[in-house]
Amino acid sequence: MTSDISVVALSVQIALVATTVTLPVGMLLAWLLVRKNFRGKFVLDVFVSLPLALPPVVVGYALLWLVGTNGWIGRLSESVFGSTLAFTWIAAALAAAIVSLPLVVRSFAASLAGVDPRLEVAARGLGAGSIRTLLTITLPLAYRGVIAGVLLGFVRALSEFGATIIVAGNIPGRTQTLPSAIFTRISAGDTGDAWRLALVSVVLGVIALAVHNWLLKRTATGISSSNGGSR
Amino acid sequence: MIVEDQPQLLVAADQFYQSLPISIEELSLLLRHCSVQFVLGLMLMTLAASCGGNSDDDVPLIFAAASLSDVLSESAAIYERETGKQVEFSFGGSLTLANQIAKFGAPADGVFFVGEEPKTILGDLVNPVPEGSIGLVNTLLVIGLQDAGHVGKLSDLAASDARVVIADPALAPAGQFAKQAFESRGVWQDIENDLIFAVDVRAALAAVESGNSDYGIVYRTDAFGSDSVSIMNEIYEGYSPIIYVGRSVKLAENSASAVEFFEFLSKSPTVHGVFESTGFTIKFSEAAGT
Numbered sequence: 328m329t330s331d332i333s334v335v336a337l338s339v340q341i342a343l344v345a346t347t348v349t350l351p352v353g354m355l356l357a358w359l360l361v362r363k364n365f366r367g368k369f370v371l372d373v374f375v376s377l378p379l380a381l382p383p384v385v386v387g388y389a390l391l392w393l394v395g396t397n398g399w400i401g402r403l404s405e406s407v408f409g410s411t412l413a414f415t416w417i418a419a420a421l422a423a424a425i426v427s428l429p430l431v432v433r434s435f436a437a438s439l440a441g442v443d444p445r446l447e448v449a450a451r452g453l454g455a456g457s458i459r460t461l462l463t464i465t466l467p468l469a470y471r472g473v474i475a476g477v478l479l480g481f482v483r484a485l486s487e488f489g490a491t492i493i494v495a496g497n498i499p500g501r502t503q504t505l506p507s508a509i510f511t512r513i514s515a516g517d518t519g520d521a522w523r524l525a526l527v528s529v530v531l532g533v534i535a536l537a538v539h540n541w542l543l544k545r546t547a548t549g550i551s552s553s554n555g556g557s558r
Numbered sequence: 559m560i561v562e563d564q565p566q567l568l569v570a571a572d573q574f575y576q577s578l579p580i581s582i583e584e585l586s587l588l589l590r591h592c593s594v595q596f597v598l599g600l601m602l603m604t605l606a607a608s609c610g611g612n613s614d615d616d617v618p619l620i621f622a623a624a625s626l627s628d629v630l631s632e633s634a635a636i637y638e639r640e641t642g643k644q645v646e647f648s649f650g651g652s653l654t655l656a657n658q659i660a661k662f663g664a665p666a667d668g669v670f671f672v673g674e675e676p677k678t679i680l681g682d683l684v685n686p687v688p689e690g691s692i693g694l695v696n697t698l699l700v701i702g703l704q705d706a707g708h709v710g711k712l713s714d715l716a717a718s719d720a721r722v723v724i725a726d727p728a729l730a731p732a733g734q735f736a737k738q739a740f741e742s743r744g745v746w747q748d749i750e751n752d753l754i755f756a757v758d759v760r761a762a763l764a765a766v767e768s769g770n771s772d773y774g775i776v777y778r779t780d781a782f783g784s785d786s787v788s789i790m791n792e793i794y795e796g797y798s799p800i801i802y803v804g805r806s807v808k809l810a811e812n813s814a815s816a817v818e819f820f821e822f823l824s825k826s827p828t829v830h831g832v833f834e835s836t837g838f839t840i841k842f843s844e845a846a847g848t
Contacts, residue, residue, distance in 0.1 A: 395662035516764025
């Protein structure tokens with residue numbers, strides 16, 4: 328039986344990778360959905376939010392077909408790396424990323440919608456490039472939503488179970504995350520272990536939410552002081 | 559504006575700088591900004607986390623029946639102590655695991671399953687069992703809560719109102735054997751709708767241990783490891799032979815090291831002691847392909 332520490336480390340690793348993927352993808356999608364008008368926007372919106380409305384097992388099953396031996400991602404990775412991604416920690420990270428993406432995009436989109444486009448237009452009019460506008464106008468103003476989205480996505484990725492166990496299995500030391508380890512302990516009747524790991528996930532959740540609240544508070548004061556000028 | 563005596567390298571560097579999508583000035587702005595530090599920190603941590611571990615060269619991954627989790631983990635500890643080599647496992651219902659390998663390419667190097675159906679699912683993805691390989695024989699038991707009334711016969715169980723748990727026949731061979739046992743006594747249709755299905759045989763045992771079910775049908779070896787349930791009756795017949803055998807997976811990366819582990823199981827007297835002390839009967843395969 329693998330140690331609790333390795334289970335927690337793997338869970339955190341998977342959630343961090345998932346968050347790293349959802350951050351840029353989520354920003355791009357939020358920007359498309361809020362600032363652009365194009366054909367099929369409604370479809371994109373529904374597609375991005377769909378994992379929120381589906382049972383995670385369905386997401387896991389769809390992903391399993393994609394990355395398994397019969398799916399096109401599976402065949403691609405088989406020809407490149409010689410093995411499929413199914414039942415690896417990468418598959419678990421993908422599952423966590425897809426399931427947490429709607430939360431991230433929604434949070435980003437809400438904060439982006441709160442940024443007055445005229446400020447961006449003014450910055451562009453004064454000669455700032457698009458990247459500079461993004462970094463000095465859009466992001467600072469949408470900051471709270473971005474932080475909230477990232478942390479929310481991380482917490483969701485950390486607690487992902489349904490999709491993960493389908494696409495990555497439950498292999499101790501390789502793909503067994505905190506929720507699947509708890510599931511195994513409960514199924515096997517190891518109640519002591521199950522409660523201990525449940526407590527660990529409560530602690531992790533509390534830490535993540537505390538960091539979330541602390542960052543939000545800090546940015547709120549940070550923005551008001553930077554309005555003062557010197558910093 | 560190429561100055562004549564300017565070294566080629568500087569020209570190239572200048573061109574590279576011009577071609578950057580972001581100027582150095584903008585980059586410094588970016589770095590000054592807190593959110594970006596946060597993102598960079600996150601990415602660095604991820605990178606660091608991803609680099610550690612995951613180096614499983616040569617360590618075979620064995621997909622094995624849930625009912626073997628204790629004995630195989632113990633055997634792996636003996637294996638590591640005596641040879642310095644490691645093994646990793648994924649324990650679960652044999653049918654679930656066999657499907658993961660056959661349908662979705664799960665990265666198993668070896669399997670240690672029970673019954674005919676996993677073998678049928680895997681087909682020629684696995685190698686035949688070599689002659690002289692160890693096989694583990696198990697039987698079924700009726701177990702119950704310690705204060706539950708004594709109901710020994712399967713027909714009595716079917717007639718009673720008690721809650722009975724078995725492993726899900728669609729997921730685990732233990733459930734299929736239990737189903738066969740009820741069927742052979744002609745009482746399956748009486749009890750079918752009153753049964754509780756657990757994901758695997760260990761979950762069935764846990765359901766009785768926790769008091770969520772009055773009785774359960776599990777393997778003899780599962781009851782050996784539990785002191786909170788009492789054995790009601792042994793069921794000796796009415797189901798196919800319950801034999802666990804190890805097979806290596808063809809074309810798997812560490813197929814050879816899986817074979818090595820199975821050979822160790824077949825030979826080591828210490829391991830045989832572990833198997834027998836938990837209630838398994840050892841039977842060596844006679845000819846290749848069994």
